[in-house]
Amino acid sequence: MKGKLIIVSGPSGSGKSTVTKLVKDKLNIPLSISATTRKPRNGEIDGKDYYFLTKEEFQKKIKNDEFYEFANVHGNYYGTLKKTVEENLEKGLNVILEIDVQGALIAKEKKKDAILVFFKTENLEVLENRLRNRKTDSDEVIELRLKNAKKELEYEKKYDYVIVNKEIEKACNDLINIINL
Numbered sequence: 788m789k790g791k792l793i794i795v796s797g798p799s800g801s802g803k804s805t806v807t808k809l810v811k812d813k814l815n816i817p818l819s820i821s822a823t824t825r826k827p828r829n830g831e832i833d834g835k836d837y838y839f840l841t842k843e844e845f846q847k848k849i850k851n852d853e854f855y856e857f858a859n860v861h862g863n864y865y866g867t868l869k870k871t872v873e874e875n876l877e878k879g880l881n882v883i884l885e886i887d888v889q890g891a892l893i894a895k896e897k898k899k900d901a902i903l904v905f906f907k908t909e910n911l912e913v914l915e916n917r918l919r920n921r922k923t924d925s926d927e928v929i930e931l932r933l934k935n936a937k938k939e940l941e942y943e944k945k946y947d948y949v950i951v952n953k954e955i956e957k958a959c960n961d962l963i964n965i966i967n968l
């Protein structure tokens with residue numbers, strides 16, 4: 788049997804990385820590492836958090852048709868490599884992609900039975916507090932992410948499930964239940 792493709796999106800700061808990492812560990816789902824032209828944050832490791840590429844390297848991969856999907860998000864390119872998705876699904880492994888709303892719709896077009904899960908916080912104030920407390924981004928970057936959050940929230944209705952991330956443990960269980968449906 789082939790694996791399931793689960794796609795997780797949500798505004799920056801909604802907690803999708805935190806919850807997805809915990810769920811992947813718990814269910815033994817392999818990591819799917821995206822490529823990006825964003826600069827690494829403190830503590831981020833190339834080949835673990837992302838494949839950090841130059842714009843030229845990224846564009847070469849676009850030209851060589853290496854991406855399952857890609858998009859420009861908050862001013863940088865992000866993309867999922869085809870091999871990350873296709874090899875694992877063929878092996879019968881579930882794949883979780885944590886990607887933006889544009890990429891999610893591209894992936895859903897390609898694989899109609901993909902399950903789309905949208906993460907959000909109770910309100911924008913909580914989102915802003917989480918982004919500020921994370922201390923990974925400058926004020927300018929946070930402002931842009933909050934501005935984009937309002938647009939991203941309009942995509943919620945296109946998703947199969949919505950998780951309001953209040954308690955981490957509850958959000959993890961919600962995601963596990965969706966995967967196991």
Ligand SMILES: Nc1nc2c(ncn2[C@@H]2O[C@H](COP(=O)(O)OP(=O)(O)O)[C@@H](O)[C@H]2O)c(=O)[nH]1
Nearest residue numbers: 799800821857858860865866867885886887890
């Ligand atoms: N389309 C697409 N989006 C991605 C991919 N990888 C990450 N993203 C999205 O890019 C956005 C920014 O990610 P990141 O810079 O890590 O910031 P964060 O969301 O604040 O943790 C998020 O919405 C991610 O879901 C990818 O491979 N493809």
Ligand SMILES: Nc1ncnc2c1ncn2[C@@H]1O[C@H](COP(=O)(O)OP(=O)(O)O)[C@@H](O)[C@H]1O
Nearest residue numbers: 799800801802803804805917921952953954955
């Ligand atoms: N349920 C939660 N309650 C409180 N803080 C959370 C919760 N989920 C995530 N966080 C924290 O909020 C911040 C943003 O989470 P993160 O997973 O980086 O979001 P995203 O990947 O959506 O940008 C991080 O500092 C994380 O530790």
